[in-house]
Amino acid sequence: MEHIATLAQAKDATPGQVALAWLLAQHPSTVPIPGTRRLGRIDENIGATQLPLSADELADLHELADRIGVQGDRYNEHHMSLVDK
Numbered sequence: 001m002e003h004i005a006t007l008a009q010a011k012d013a014t015p016g017q018v019a020l021a022w023l024l025a026q027h028p029s030t031v032p033i034p035g036t037r038r039l040g041r042i043d044e045n046i047g048a049t050q051l052p053l054s055a056d057e058l059a060d061l062h063e064l065a066d067r068i069g070v071q072g073d074r075y076n077e078h079h080m081s082l083v084d085k
Contacts, residue, residue: 003064013051016041020048022061 001015008018016034023032034045053061073080 003060007057007061011051013047014044016044017048017051018053018061020045021051021053022058024049025053025058 004015004018008015011018013021020032020034023030034041036042036045075083
């Protein structure tokens with residue numbers, strides 16, 4: 001989180017915007033669907049679409065994600081049983 005927070009501060013953005021901007025940069029067909037309960041968060045999420053990340057920044061974030069790894073299932077056991085059916 002510190003790396004993302006530092007990058008966000010340098011870009012006058014929020015860590016959430018950096019995360020969304022990174023996801024959007026992964027592939028044209030990648031469409032993150034962030035959940036929110038507040039109107040201000042919708043504006044924040046929209047701002048992520050205009051947040052430029054350099055090739056070096058994207059590479060750093062990708063390397064960070066690889067180092068941390070993804071752990072756990074996306075859904076609980078019941079809902080995982082419904083995936084790919």
